[in-house]
Amino acid sequence: MFYKHNDEHVAAEEFDGEFVLINFARGTYFSLRHAAVDVWRQFRNGADPALVARCIRDRFPDAGEDAPAELKRCIQALIDEDLLVEAEAPGAPVEDWSSQVWAAPAVEVYSDLKDLIVLDPVHEVDASTGWPRRAAGGDGF
Amino acid sequence: MQLAAPSAGAQIDPQAAGLCADVLESAEQASRGSAPEQAFRLCDALVTLRVAGGDFEAHLTRALRHAGAPPGGAAVPALRVFALDGRAAAGRLPPVWPFSYADQRHLERLHVSADRRVYVRLDEDTRTWQVFDRARRRAAIWTEDASRLPDWEQSFPLRTLLNWLLAPSPASLAHAAVVCDGERGLLLAGPGGSGKSTTTVACLEIGMQTCGDDFVAVTGGAAPRAHALFDTVKLDERSLALFPHLAPHAVGPGPARGSKARIHLSELCPARLRPSCSLAAIVVPRVAPGEPTRVAPLAKTAALRALVPSTVFLTRGAELETAAKLGALVRTLPTWDLCIGGAPDEAARALRALLAEGSP
Numbered sequence: 001m002f003y004k005h006n007d008e009h010v011a012a013e014e015f016d017g018e019f020v021l022i023n024f025a026r027g028t029y030f031s032l033r034h035a036a037v038d039v040w041r042q043f044r045n046g047a048d049p050a051l052v053a054r055c056i057r058d059r060f061p062d063a064g065e066d067a068p069a070e071l072k073r074c075i076q077a078l079i080d081e082d083l084l085v086e087a088e089a090p091g092a093p094v095e096d097w098s099s100q101v102w103a104a105p106a107v108e109v110y111s112d113l114k115d116l117i118v119l120d121p122v123h124e125v126d127a128s129t130g131w132p133r134r135a136a137g138g139d140g141f
Numbered sequence: 142m143q144l145a146a147p148s149a150g151a152q153i154d155p156q157a158a159g160l161c162a163d164v165l166e167s168a169e170q171a172s173r174g175s176a177p178e179q180a181f182r183l184c185d186a187l188v189t190l191r192v193a194g195g196d197f198e199a200h201l202t203r204a205l206r207h208a209g210a211p212p213g214g215a216a217v218p219a220l221r222v223f224a225l226d227g228r229a230a231a232g233r234l235p236p237v238w239p240f241s242y243a244d245q246r247h248l249e250r251l252h253v254s255a256d257r258r259v260y261v262r263l264d265e266d267t268r269t270w271q272v273f274d275r276a277r278r279r280a281a282i283w284t285e286d287a288s289r290l291p292d293w294e295q296s297f298p299l300r301t302l303l304n305w306l307l308a309p310s311p312a313s314l315a316h317a318a319v320v321c322d323g324e325r326g327l328l329l330a331g332p333g334g335s336g337k338s339t340t341t342v343a344c345l346e347i348g349m350q351t352c353g354d355d356f357v358a359v360t361g362g363a364a365p366r367a368h369a370l371f372d373t374v375k376l377d378e379r380s381l382a383l384f385p386h387l388a389p390h391a392v393g394p395g396p397a398r399g400s401k402a403r404i405h406l407s408e409l410c411p412a413r414l415r416p417s418c419s420l421a422a423i424v425v426p427r428v429a430p431g432e433p434t435r436v437a438p439l440a441k442t443a444a445l446r447a448l449v450p451s452t453v454f455l456t457r458g459a460e461l462e463t464a465a466k467l468g469a470l471v472r473t474l475p476t477w478d479l480c481i482g483g484a485p486d487e488a489a490r491a492l493r494a495l496l497a498e499g500s501p
Contacts, residue, residue: 011453011464015441015472022450024460029450031442110446112332113454 003079004046004087012040017098021083027114028081035060036074036105037098043084045091049075055093060102067102074105081109160239161259161272168193168223168281171230178221180210183303184312184358184368186219190299194226197287201298204371207407207414220306222280222299226287227268235270235283238263253458260305260458267291273305280305292393296373296403297356300456303370308459312360312368313466316452319352319367319418320344320489322496326352326367326418328359328474329426330448336426336481336488339380342387343485344492350415351406361470365420372414375401383485421496422475423448432482436491436501444476477501 005012009025019032019040032040035056042052053071057063078084172193179202180189187210192198201224227234238250250263260273268285280302284290304314318329318337329337341354352369360366381388381402390409391402406414425439425447449467453460477495481488495501 009460011449011461011468013442013445013449013464013468013471015445018440018442020442020445020449022453022460022464024453024457027454029446031446110450113450 002046002048002087002090003043003075003084004091005040005043006082006085008085010083023082026082027111029110029113030081030083031106031108031110033106033108034103035071035099036107039071039074039105040078040083041094041096041098043078044094046087047090047093049079051090059097060099063102066104070104074107077107077109158259160236161261161274163236164261164270164272164283165223165274165277165279165281167230167233168225168283169279171225171233172223175229178212180212180214180218181205181208182210183208183299183370184307184360186306187214187216188220188222188299188303188306189218190222190224192224192226194224194229194287197224197226197229197284200287200290200295201282203405204295204298204373206405207369207372207411208416218278220278220280220302222282222302224282225284227283227285228287234285235263235268238265251457257308262301262458271301273302275305275309292400292403293375295393296375297371300356300370301458303358304456304463305458307358308462311362311466312358313459313463314370314452314456315357315359315367315448315467315470316355316455317357317359317448318354319357319369319420320492321350321352321367321415321418322493323350324418325421325496326350326415327492327496328357328367328420328423328448328470329479330423330444331425331427332447332451334428335447336428336479336485338375338377339383339485340426340479340481340488340492342374342376342380342384343489345406345410345413346384347486347489347493349489349493350413350418352415352418359420359467359470361466361473363473365470365473366417367420368417369414372405372407374404374406376404377401420470420474421499422477423471424477424479424492424495426479426481426488428481430482432480434482434487434491435480436495437478437480439476439478441471441476443478445471475500 011022013020019037021030172191175193176198178189178191248266252261258275262271267289270283273280318341319326320341338354341351352367353371354374358368358370390404393403423444425444449464453463
Protein backbone atom coordinates (compact mmCIF):
# COMPACT_ATOMS: atom_id res chain seq x y z
CA MET A 1 0.00 0.00 0.00
CA PHE A 2 1.22 3.50 -0.83
CA TYR A 3 0.62 6.77 0.97
CA LYS A 4 0.92 10.46 0.10
CA HIS A 5 0.34 13.83 1.76
CA ASN A 6 -3.31 14.60 2.51
CA ASP A 7 -3.27 17.78 0.45
CA GLU A 8 -7.03 18.21 0.64
CA HIS A 9 -7.22 18.68 4.40
CA VAL A 10 -3.69 19.33 5.58
CA ALA A 11 -1.53 22.43 5.25
CA ALA A 12 2.20 22.13 5.82
CA GLU A 13 4.78 24.82 6.45
CA GLU A 14 8.49 24.26 7.04
CA PHE A 15 10.71 26.60 8.99
CA ASP A 16 14.25 25.96 10.20
CA GLY A 17 14.09 22.18 9.93
CA GLU A 18 10.66 21.82 11.51
CA PHE A 19 7.32 21.16 9.84
CA VAL A 20 4.06 22.51 11.21
CA LEU A 21 1.09 20.56 9.84
CA ILE A 22 -2.54 21.57 10.30
CA ASN A 23 -5.33 19.06 9.79
CA PHE A 24 -8.43 21.14 9.02
CA ALA A 25 -10.81 18.21 9.18
CA ARG A 26 -9.77 17.07 12.64
CA GLY A 27 -8.91 20.34 14.33
CA THR A 28 -5.43 19.18 15.24
CA TYR A 29 -2.01 20.48 14.37
CA PHE A 30 1.44 18.99 14.60
CA SER A 31 5.11 19.71 14.90
CA LEU A 32 7.49 17.37 13.09
CA ARG A 33 11.16 17.49 13.94
CA HIS A 34 14.35 15.51 13.39
CA ALA A 35 13.88 12.37 11.27
CA ALA A 36 10.13 12.98 11.13
CA VAL A 37 10.88 15.87 8.74
CA ASP A 38 12.53 13.50 6.29
CA VAL A 39 9.79 10.93 6.76
CA TRP A 40 7.21 13.57 5.82
CA ARG A 41 9.19 14.73 2.81
CA GLN A 42 9.56 11.21 1.48
CA PHE A 43 5.80 10.90 1.10
CA ARG A 44 5.46 14.08 -0.97
CA ASN A 45 4.91 12.24 -4.25
CA GLY A 46 3.49 9.03 -2.82
CA ALA A 47 5.59 6.21 -1.36
CA ASP A 48 5.61 2.77 0.23
CA PRO A 49 6.01 3.12 4.05
CA ALA A 50 8.35 0.13 4.28
CA LEU A 51 10.52 1.55 1.52
CA VAL A 52 10.66 4.97 3.19
CA ALA A 53 11.72 3.43 6.50
CA ARG A 54 14.40 1.37 4.78
CA CYS A 55 15.64 4.34 2.78
CA ILE A 56 16.08 6.43 5.94
CA ARG A 57 17.73 3.58 7.80
CA ASP A 58 20.18 3.15 4.93
CA ARG A 59 21.00 6.84 5.07
CA PHE A 60 21.82 6.63 8.78
CA PRO A 61 23.51 3.26 9.30
CA ASP A 62 24.65 4.25 12.81
CA ALA A 63 21.14 5.20 13.92
CA GLY A 64 20.94 2.42 16.48
CA GLU A 65 18.75 -0.60 16.99
CA ASP A 66 15.68 1.42 18.02
CA ALA A 67 15.57 3.33 14.74
CA PRO A 68 13.40 0.86 12.79
CA ALA A 69 10.70 0.84 15.46
CA GLU A 70 10.88 4.63 15.84
CA LEU A 71 10.44 5.13 12.11
CA LYS A 72 7.56 2.67 12.01
CA ARG A 73 5.79 4.47 14.88
CA CYS A 74 6.32 7.83 13.19
CA ILE A 75 4.85 6.67 9.88
CA GLN A 76 1.94 4.98 11.61
CA ALA A 77 1.22 8.20 13.55
CA LEU A 78 1.11 10.17 10.31
CA ILE A 79 -1.34 7.65 8.87
CA ASP A 80 -3.48 7.48 12.04
CA GLU A 81 -3.79 11.26 12.15
CA ASP A 82 -4.88 11.37 8.49
CA LEU A 83 -1.83 13.38 7.56
CA LEU A 84 -1.07 10.70 5.00
CA VAL A 85 -3.73 9.16 2.80
CA GLU A 86 -3.65 6.20 0.49
CA ALA A 87 -2.12 6.70 -2.94
CA GLU A 88 -2.68 4.62 -6.03
CA ALA A 89 0.99 4.41 -6.93
CA PRO A 90 4.36 5.65 -5.73
CA GLY A 91 5.74 8.83 -7.23
CA ALA A 92 9.27 9.95 -7.94
CA PRO A 93 11.65 9.59 -4.96
CA VAL A 94 12.32 12.80 -3.02
CA GLU A 95 15.99 13.65 -3.02
CA ASP A 96 16.21 16.58 -0.61
CA TRP A 97 17.05 15.64 2.95
CA SER A 98 16.83 17.67 6.13
CA SER A 99 18.82 15.62 8.62
CA GLN A 100 22.60 15.37 8.40
CA VAL A 101 22.87 13.22 11.52
CA TRP A 102 20.36 10.81 12.99
CA ALA A 103 17.93 12.07 15.60
CA ALA A 104 14.86 10.02 16.41
CA PRO A 105 11.65 11.26 14.74
CA ALA A 106 9.61 13.62 16.91
CA VAL A 107 5.89 14.08 16.24
CA GLU A 108 4.10 16.44 18.62
CA VAL A 109 0.32 16.55 18.47
CA TYR A 110 -1.60 19.68 19.50
CA SER A 111 -5.31 19.19 20.09
CA ASP A 112 -6.00 22.27 22.23
CA LEU A 113 -8.11 23.82 19.45
CA LYS A 114 -10.15 20.75 18.67
CA ASP A 115 -13.20 22.22 20.37
CA LEU A 116 -13.28 24.95 17.72
CA ILE A 117 -14.27 22.33 15.19
CA VAL A 118 -18.03 22.30 15.29
CA LEU A 119 -18.48 22.29 11.56
CA ASP A 120 -19.54 19.34 9.50
CA PRO A 121 -17.40 19.71 6.41
CA VAL A 122 -18.95 17.11 4.16
CA HIS A 123 -16.75 16.29 1.22
CA GLU A 124 -18.72 13.59 -0.50
CA VAL A 125 -18.09 15.11 -3.88
CA ASP A 126 -19.77 13.57 -6.84
CA ALA A 127 -17.31 13.29 -9.69
CA SER A 128 -19.81 14.50 -12.26
CA THR A 129 -21.27 17.41 -10.31
CA GLY A 130 -18.55 18.54 -7.91
CA TRP A 131 -21.07 18.76 -5.10
CA PRO A 132 -21.96 16.59 -2.16
CA ARG A 133 -24.67 14.08 -2.72
CA ARG A 134 -28.10 14.65 -1.31
CA ALA A 135 -28.86 12.57 1.74
CA ALA A 136 -30.97 9.53 0.97
CA GLY A 137 -34.45 10.19 2.26
CA GLY A 138 -33.65 13.80 3.11
CA ASP A 139 -36.76 15.93 3.24
CA GLY A 140 -35.20 18.93 1.53
CA PHE A 141 -37.12 22.14 1.78
CA MET B 142 2.27 25.56 -0.48
CA GLN B 143 0.05 25.94 -3.50
CA LEU B 144 -3.18 27.86 -3.30
CA ALA B 145 -6.18 25.73 -4.16
CA ALA B 146 -7.13 26.98 -7.59
CA PRO B 147 -10.76 27.02 -8.65
CA SER B 148 -11.60 24.33 -11.12
CA ALA B 149 -12.84 26.07 -14.23
CA GLY B 150 -14.60 23.01 -15.59
CA ALA B 151 -16.44 22.04 -12.44
CA GLN B 152 -20.20 21.97 -12.57
CA ILE B 153 -22.49 22.87 -9.75
CA ASP B 154 -25.18 20.54 -8.51
CA PRO B 155 -28.45 22.20 -9.56
CA GLN B 156 -29.96 21.48 -6.18
CA ALA B 157 -27.15 23.18 -4.30
CA ALA B 158 -27.17 26.10 -6.69
CA GLY B 159 -30.94 26.29 -6.32
CA LEU B 160 -30.69 26.31 -2.56
CA CYS B 161 -28.18 29.14 -2.69
CA ALA B 162 -30.35 31.09 -5.12
CA ASP B 163 -33.47 30.53 -3.01
CA VAL B 164 -31.86 31.83 0.16
CA LEU B 165 -30.38 34.79 -1.70
CA GLU B 166 -33.67 35.66 -3.36
CA SER B 167 -35.67 35.37 -0.15
CA ALA B 168 -33.26 37.53 1.81
CA GLU B 169 -32.96 40.09 -0.98
CA GLN B 170 -36.73 40.39 -1.49
CA ALA B 171 -37.47 40.67 2.21
CA SER B 172 -34.78 43.23 2.88
CA ARG B 173 -35.64 45.47 -0.10
CA GLY B 174 -38.70 46.78 1.63
CA SER B 175 -36.89 47.51 4.85
CA ALA B 176 -34.06 49.77 5.92
CA PRO B 177 -31.89 51.45 3.28
CA GLU B 178 -28.75 49.84 2.03
CA GLN B 179 -25.66 50.67 4.05
CA ALA B 180 -22.12 50.60 2.73
CA PHE B 181 -18.84 49.75 4.43
CA ARG B 182 -15.26 49.76 3.22
CA LEU B 183 -13.55 46.70 4.68
CA CYS B 184 -9.98 45.82 3.72
CA ASP B 185 -10.33 48.10 0.67
CA ALA B 186 -13.45 46.24 -0.48
CA LEU B 187 -16.81 47.99 -0.70
CA VAL B 188 -19.45 45.84 1.00
CA THR B 189 -23.11 46.82 1.12
CA LEU B 190 -25.66 45.51 3.56
CA ARG B 191 -29.43 45.61 3.65
CA VAL B 192 -31.17 44.09 6.64
CA ALA B 193 -34.77 43.06 7.25
CA GLY B 194 -35.26 43.25 10.99
CA GLY B 195 -34.40 46.17 13.25
CA ASP B 196 -32.64 44.20 15.98
CA PHE B 197 -30.74 42.23 13.38
CA GLU B 198 -29.57 45.46 11.75
CA ALA B 199 -28.04 46.62 15.04
CA HIS B 200 -26.55 43.17 15.59
CA LEU B 201 -24.78 43.27 12.24
CA THR B 202 -23.67 46.87 11.95
CA ARG B 203 -22.60 48.24 15.31
CA ALA B 204 -19.05 46.86 15.08
CA LEU B 205 -18.76 48.05 11.46
CA ARG B 206 -19.73 51.69 11.91
CA HIS B 207 -16.11 52.84 11.85
CA ALA B 208 -15.93 51.61 8.25
CA GLY B 209 -19.11 53.28 7.02
CA ALA B 210 -18.96 54.55 3.44
CA PRO B 211 -21.36 56.78 1.49
CA PRO B 212 -24.06 54.55 0.01
CA GLY B 213 -25.12 54.74 -3.61
CA GLY B 214 -21.77 55.78 -5.04
CA ALA B 215 -20.49 54.89 -8.46
CA ALA B 216 -18.23 52.12 -7.18
CA VAL B 217 -19.43 48.58 -7.76
CA PRO B 218 -19.60 46.71 -4.44
CA ALA B 219 -17.33 43.73 -4.06
CA LEU B 220 -20.19 42.13 -2.18
CA ARG B 221 -23.84 42.90 -1.58
CA VAL B 222 -25.19 41.27 1.56
CA PHE B 223 -28.88 40.77 2.26
CA ALA B 224 -29.77 39.79 5.80
CA LEU B 225 -33.10 38.52 6.99
CA ASP B 226 -34.48 37.94 10.45
CA GLY B 227 -37.22 35.32 10.12
CA ARG B 228 -39.41 37.31 12.52
CA ALA B 229 -39.44 40.16 9.99
CA ALA B 230 -40.49 37.95 7.07
CA ALA B 231 -44.01 37.00 8.01
CA GLY B 232 -42.74 33.91 9.74
CA ARG B 233 -41.03 32.48 6.67
CA LEU B 234 -38.25 30.26 7.92
CA PRO B 235 -34.99 29.22 6.33
CA PRO B 236 -34.81 25.82 4.60
CA VAL B 237 -33.59 22.67 6.28
CA TRP B 238 -30.21 21.23 5.41
CA PRO B 239 -30.69 18.95 2.40
CA PHE B 240 -27.34 17.14 2.34
CA SER B 241 -25.94 14.15 4.16
CA TYR B 242 -24.24 14.73 7.49
CA ALA B 243 -20.69 13.61 8.17
CA ASP B 244 -21.20 13.81 11.92
CA GLN B 245 -24.57 14.37 13.55
CA ARG B 246 -22.91 15.80 16.67
CA HIS B 247 -21.58 18.82 14.82
CA LEU B 248 -23.55 22.02 15.11
CA GLU B 249 -22.71 23.67 11.82
CA ARG B 250 -22.79 22.51 8.22
CA LEU B 251 -20.53 23.73 5.46
CA HIS B 252 -20.44 23.13 1.74
CA VAL B 253 -18.11 24.76 -0.72
CA SER B 254 -18.55 24.22 -4.44
CA ALA B 255 -15.68 22.59 -6.27
CA ASP B 256 -15.07 25.77 -8.24
CA ARG B 257 -15.09 27.88 -5.02
CA ARG B 258 -17.94 29.95 -6.39
CA VAL B 259 -20.70 29.04 -3.98
CA TYR B 260 -20.39 28.67 -0.21
CA VAL B 261 -23.25 27.48 2.00
CA ARG B 262 -23.18 27.29 5.76
CA LEU B 263 -25.87 26.47 8.28
CA ASP B 264 -25.63 26.91 12.03
CA GLU B 265 -28.15 24.35 13.19
CA ASP B 266 -28.11 25.72 16.72
CA THR B 267 -29.52 29.11 15.74
CA ARG B 268 -30.93 28.04 12.36
CA THR B 269 -28.83 30.62 10.56
CA TRP B 270 -27.97 30.26 6.90
CA GLN B 271 -25.12 32.05 5.23
CA VAL B 272 -24.75 31.72 1.49
CA PHE B 273 -22.23 33.37 -0.79
CA ASP B 274 -22.16 33.49 -4.57
CA ARG B 275 -18.83 34.87 -5.77
CA ALA B 276 -19.86 35.19 -9.42
CA ARG B 277 -22.94 37.23 -8.55
CA ARG B 278 -21.12 39.18 -5.79
CA ARG B 279 -24.04 38.50 -3.48
CA ALA B 280 -24.44 36.91 -0.11
CA ALA B 281 -27.27 36.33 2.31
CA ILE B 282 -27.72 35.72 5.99
CA TRP B 283 -31.06 34.28 6.99
CA THR B 284 -31.66 33.53 10.62
CA GLU B 285 -34.77 32.13 12.23
CA ASP B 286 -34.80 34.57 15.15
CA ALA B 287 -32.07 37.20 15.50
CA SER B 288 -32.80 37.61 19.20
CA ARG B 289 -31.44 34.09 19.71
CA LEU B 290 -28.05 34.84 18.18
CA PRO B 291 -25.17 34.82 20.67
CA ASP B 292 -24.17 38.28 21.81
CA TRP B 293 -20.50 37.64 21.09
CA GLU B 294 -21.24 37.39 17.37
CA GLN B 295 -21.72 41.16 17.41
CA SER B 296 -17.97 41.46 17.87
CA PHE B 297 -17.28 40.22 14.35
CA PRO B 298 -20.36 40.50 12.10
CA LEU B 299 -20.02 39.21 8.53
CA ARG B 300 -16.82 37.41 9.56
CA THR B 301 -17.74 34.25 7.66
CA LEU B 302 -18.73 36.10 4.50
CA LEU B 303 -15.60 38.26 4.61
CA ASN B 304 -13.48 35.13 4.92
CA TRP B 305 -15.04 33.71 1.77
CA LEU B 306 -14.81 37.06 -0.04
CA LEU B 307 -11.10 37.41 0.69
CA ALA B 308 -10.22 33.77 -0.07
CA PRO B 309 -8.92 34.30 -3.64
CA SER B 310 -7.41 37.73 -2.89
CA PRO B 311 -4.00 38.55 -1.40
CA ALA B 312 -5.75 39.38 1.90
CA SER B 313 -6.78 37.06 4.67
CA LEU B 314 -8.50 37.17 8.01
CA ALA B 315 -6.21 36.69 11.00
CA HIS B 316 -7.24 35.70 14.51
CA ALA B 317 -5.02 38.30 16.10
CA ALA B 318 -4.90 41.78 17.58
CA VAL B 319 -2.96 44.66 16.09
CA VAL B 320 -1.41 47.49 18.08
CA CYS B 321 0.27 50.37 16.35
CA ASP B 322 2.18 53.53 17.03
CA GLY B 323 1.31 55.73 14.10
CA GLU B 324 1.71 53.96 10.78
CA ARG B 325 3.66 50.95 12.09
CA GLY B 326 2.06 48.10 13.97
CA LEU B 327 2.54 44.68 15.52
CA LEU B 328 0.36 41.62 15.02
CA LEU B 329 -0.39 39.97 18.38
CA ALA B 330 -1.20 36.28 17.91
CA GLY B 331 -2.18 33.73 20.49
CA PRO B 332 -5.06 31.76 21.93
CA GLY B 333 -7.71 33.17 24.23
CA GLY B 334 -6.21 34.09 27.60
CA SER B 335 -2.77 34.83 26.19
CA GLY B 336 -3.13 38.53 26.91
CA LYS B 337 -3.95 39.93 23.47
CA SER B 338 -6.92 42.05 24.48
CA THR B 339 -5.49 43.25 27.79
CA THR B 340 -2.26 44.24 26.06
CA THR B 341 -4.22 45.99 23.32
CA VAL B 342 -6.14 48.09 25.85
CA ALA B 343 -2.91 48.80 27.75
CA CYS B 344 -1.39 50.06 24.49
CA LEU B 345 -4.39 52.36 23.96
CA GLU B 346 -3.94 53.65 27.50
CA ILE B 347 -0.40 54.86 26.74
CA GLY B 348 -1.46 56.59 23.54
CA MET B 349 -1.01 53.87 20.92
CA GLN B 350 -3.69 52.75 18.45
CA THR B 351 -5.19 49.48 17.25
CA CYS B 352 -6.72 47.91 14.15
CA GLY B 353 -8.69 45.40 16.21
CA ASP B 354 -8.24 43.03 19.11
CA ASP B 355 -9.62 39.72 17.87
CA PHE B 356 -9.94 39.53 14.09
CA VAL B 357 -8.22 41.74 11.54
CA ALA B 358 -7.47 41.43 7.84
CA VAL B 359 -3.86 41.17 6.74
CA THR B 360 -2.15 41.50 3.39
CA GLY B 361 1.30 40.06 2.80
CA GLY B 362 4.00 40.59 0.22
CA ALA B 363 7.04 42.78 0.69
CA ALA B 364 5.13 45.32 2.78
CA PRO B 365 2.61 43.47 4.97
CA ARG B 366 -0.33 45.47 6.28
CA ALA B 367 -3.15 45.02 8.76
CA HIS B 368 -6.66 46.35 8.13
CA ALA B 369 -9.33 47.02 10.72
CA LEU B 370 -12.58 45.09 10.26
CA PHE B 371 -14.36 45.38 13.60
CA ASP B 372 -14.24 48.12 16.21
CA THR B 373 -14.57 45.90 19.27
CA VAL B 374 -12.34 45.04 22.18
CA LYS B 375 -13.47 42.16 24.37
CA LEU B 376 -12.44 41.97 28.01
CA ASP B 377 -13.08 39.24 30.55
CA GLU B 378 -13.81 40.00 34.19
CA ARG B 379 -10.16 39.99 35.26
CA SER B 380 -9.09 42.25 32.41
CA LEU B 381 -11.99 44.64 32.91
CA ALA B 382 -10.97 44.97 36.57
CA LEU B 383 -7.60 46.28 35.39
CA PHE B 384 -9.34 49.09 33.49
CA PRO B 385 -12.37 49.93 35.69
CA HIS B 386 -12.97 53.25 33.88
CA LEU B 387 -13.98 51.21 30.82
CA ALA B 388 -16.78 49.38 32.63
CA PRO B 389 -19.43 52.06 31.92
CA HIS B 390 -18.70 51.68 28.18
CA ALA B 391 -19.02 47.88 28.14
CA VAL B 392 -22.02 46.45 26.30
CA GLY B 393 -23.49 42.98 26.10
CA PRO B 394 -24.21 40.50 28.90
CA GLY B 395 -20.67 40.95 30.23
CA PRO B 396 -18.58 38.90 32.66
CA ALA B 397 -21.38 38.62 35.21
CA ARG B 398 -23.19 36.32 32.76
CA GLY B 399 -20.14 34.40 31.64
CA SER B 400 -19.51 36.53 28.58
CA LYS B 401 -16.76 39.00 27.79
CA ALA B 402 -17.51 42.70 28.02
CA ARG B 403 -17.61 44.29 24.57
CA ILE B 404 -16.33 47.81 24.03
CA HIS B 405 -16.86 49.60 20.72
CA LEU B 406 -13.82 51.76 20.12
CA SER B 407 -15.47 53.82 17.38
CA GLU B 408 -17.92 55.04 20.04
CA LEU B 409 -15.43 55.45 22.88
CA CYS B 410 -12.24 56.67 21.19
CA PRO B 411 -12.57 56.63 17.39
CA ALA B 412 -9.17 58.22 16.82
CA ARG B 413 -7.50 55.19 18.40
CA LEU B 414 -8.93 52.83 15.81
CA ARG B 415 -6.74 52.96 12.73
CA PRO B 416 -8.17 51.75 9.41
CA SER B 417 -4.85 50.13 8.57
CA CYS B 418 -1.15 50.10 9.37
CA SER B 419 2.03 48.48 8.15
CA LEU B 420 3.15 45.42 10.06
CA ALA B 421 6.64 45.40 11.55
CA ALA B 422 6.55 42.06 13.38
CA ILE B 423 4.46 39.26 14.84
CA VAL B 424 4.39 39.09 18.63
CA VAL B 425 3.10 36.13 20.62
CA PRO B 426 2.14 37.25 24.15
CA ARG B 427 1.96 34.94 27.14
CA VAL B 428 1.10 35.73 30.73
CA ALA B 429 3.82 34.61 33.16
CA PRO B 430 3.21 36.08 36.63
CA GLY B 431 6.40 36.71 38.54
CA GLU B 432 8.66 36.79 35.51
CA PRO B 433 10.04 40.03 34.15
CA THR B 434 8.11 41.54 31.27
CA ARG B 435 10.33 41.26 28.23
CA VAL B 436 10.45 40.76 24.48
CA ALA B 437 12.64 37.94 23.15
CA PRO B 438 13.17 36.21 19.80
CA LEU B 439 10.65 33.50 18.98
CA ALA B 440 10.96 30.58 16.56
CA LYS B 441 8.84 31.04 13.46
CA THR B 442 7.19 27.68 14.01
CA ALA B 443 5.96 28.90 17.41
CA ALA B 444 4.51 32.04 15.81
CA LEU B 445 2.90 29.91 13.10
CA ARG B 446 1.30 27.66 15.72
CA ALA B 447 -0.02 30.71 17.57
CA LEU B 448 -1.52 32.36 14.49
CA VAL B 449 -2.57 29.87 11.85
CA PRO B 450 -4.47 26.97 13.45
CA SER B 451 -6.90 29.09 15.46
CA THR B 452 -7.50 31.37 12.46
CA VAL B 453 -8.31 28.57 10.05
CA PHE B 454 -10.37 26.61 12.58
CA LEU B 455 -12.47 29.70 13.29
CA THR B 456 -12.89 30.78 9.68
CA ARG B 457 -13.86 27.69 7.73
CA GLY B 458 -14.17 27.30 4.01
CA ALA B 459 -10.87 28.82 2.90
CA GLU B 460 -8.43 26.88 5.03
CA LEU B 461 -5.70 26.16 2.49
CA GLU B 462 -5.69 29.71 1.16
CA THR B 463 -5.63 31.24 4.64
CA ALA B 464 -2.89 28.92 5.89
CA ALA B 465 -0.75 29.70 2.86
CA LYS B 466 -1.16 33.46 3.20
CA LEU B 467 -0.54 33.50 6.95
CA GLY B 468 2.40 31.12 6.53
CA ALA B 469 3.95 33.56 4.08
CA LEU B 470 3.34 36.40 6.53
CA VAL B 471 5.16 34.51 9.29
CA ARG B 472 8.02 33.85 6.87
CA THR B 473 8.27 37.56 6.02
CA LEU B 474 8.03 39.22 9.43
CA PRO B 475 10.27 39.01 12.50
CA THR B 476 8.66 36.98 15.29
CA TRP B 477 8.88 37.80 18.98
CA ASP B 478 7.82 36.33 22.30
CA LEU B 479 6.24 38.79 24.74
CA CYS B 480 6.48 37.53 28.30
CA ILE B 481 3.97 39.49 30.40
CA GLY B 482 5.08 39.20 33.99
CA GLY B 483 3.95 42.46 35.48
CA ALA B 484 1.34 45.14 34.93
CA PRO B 485 -0.13 45.45 31.43
CA ASP B 486 1.40 48.89 30.90
CA GLU B 487 4.86 47.30 31.10
CA ALA B 488 3.96 45.09 28.16
CA ALA B 489 2.58 48.08 26.27
CA ARG B 490 5.79 50.05 26.78
CA ALA B 491 7.85 47.04 25.71
CA LEU B 492 5.88 46.88 22.47
CA ARG B 493 6.21 50.60 21.88
CA ALA B 494 9.97 50.26 22.33
CA LEU B 495 10.03 47.28 19.97
CA LEU B 496 8.26 49.33 17.33
CA ALA B 497 10.63 52.24 17.81
CA GLU B 498 13.85 50.27 17.85
CA GLY B 499 13.07 47.19 15.79
CA SER B 500 14.40 44.82 18.46
CA PRO B 501 14.37 44.62 22.28
